Amino acid sequence: LAKTTQPISMDSYEGQEVNITCSHNNIATNDYITWYQQFPSQGPRFIIQGYKTKVTNEVASLFIPADRKSSTLSLPRVSLSDTAVYYCLVETAGTASKLTFGTGTRLQVTL
Amino acid sequence: DTGVSQDPRHKITKRGQNVTFRCDPISEHNRLYWYRQTLGQGPEFLTYFQNEAQLEKSRLLSDRFSAERPKGSFSTLEIQRTEQGDSAMYLCASSLGTSGRMGWIQYFGAGTRLSVL
Numbered sequence: 001l002a003k004t005t006q007p008i009s010m011d012s013y014e015g016q017e018v019n020i021t022c023s024h025n026n027i028a029t030n031d032y033i034t035w036y037q038q039f040p041s042q043g044p045r046f047i048i049q050g051y052k053t054k055v056t057n058e059v060a061s062l063f064i065p066a067d068r069k070s071s072t073l074s075l076p077r078v079s080l081s082d083t084a085v086y087y088c089l090v091e092t093a094g095t096a097s098k099l100t101f102g103t104g105t106r107l108q109v110t111l
Numbered sequence: 112d113t114g115v116s117q118d119p120r121h122k123i124t125k126r127g128q129n130v131t132f133r134c135d136p137i138s139e140h141n142r143l144y145w146y147r148q149t150l151g152q153g154p155e156f157l158t159y160f161q162n163e164a165q166l167e168k169s170r171l172l173s174d175r176f177s178a179e180r181p182k183g184s185f186s187t188l189e190i191q192r193t194e195q196g197d198s199a200m201y202l203c204a205s206s207l208g209t210s211g212r213m214g215w216i217q218y219f220g221a222g223t224r225l226s227v228l
Contacts, residue, residue, distance in 0.1 A: 034216075043115070043202045043219025044154065087153055098144065098167065099204075099217060101153025 002026040002090040009106040018075045020105050022088030025069050033071045036087045083109045115220035117203050123226045131189045132223045136205030143186050146202040154202055193227045200224050
């Protein structure tokens with residue numbers, strides 16, 4: 001399974017757009033990228049998932065370049081409630097097996 | 112509310128005691144997972160079930176740990192002869208396997224925080 005690398009922490013002001021980039025140089029053809037969000041004392045929560053190009057849902061966008069060696073989670077106009085740890089994961093399609101989390105990116109949003 | 116329920120939310124026990132945690136997945140989800148998370152780290156996989164069958168166990172799951180999922184519904188995770196190193200958050204997740212889907216999204220419960228004194 002491809003290893004992921006993402007920044008340990010990021011800071012942002014409320015109302016700004018936040019982009020968190022994840023590196024996954026060894027991603028395989030059947031792998032896809034998934035992001036989870038975790039608040040303190042809660043379990044992780046699915047945010048978004050993609051294979052290539054751009055995916056957008058009601059909370060975030062995911063940008064994946066053509067070589068798929070990295071991906072960027074974009075959070076528009078963050079608020080204080082977006083303060084959390086964000087995990088980038090690479091999974092192999094159709095396996096439905098365990099998730100391999102790294103240490104994630106701790107996003108701190110302030111006024 | 113993700114729909115995955117874990118009980119208890121907190122458990123304090125003395126070293127050497129046995130503890131059991133329960134997880135109720137989202138109904139109709141056929142896969143159930145257990146993870147362990149320590150402070151500052153991401154969740155680590157322990158084991159998972161498809162229906163009632165336990166399909167994979169991590170090496171983290173020593174012989175003091177046992178998990179069951181009778182009848183393919185709720186699951187229990189038991190830790191025997193607890194040690195201080197077992198102190199962690201134990202997370203349960205469930206997913207619905209649908210063939211052809213890109214990813215089988217896992218829905219997590221709020222976890223059970225175990226403190227071993």
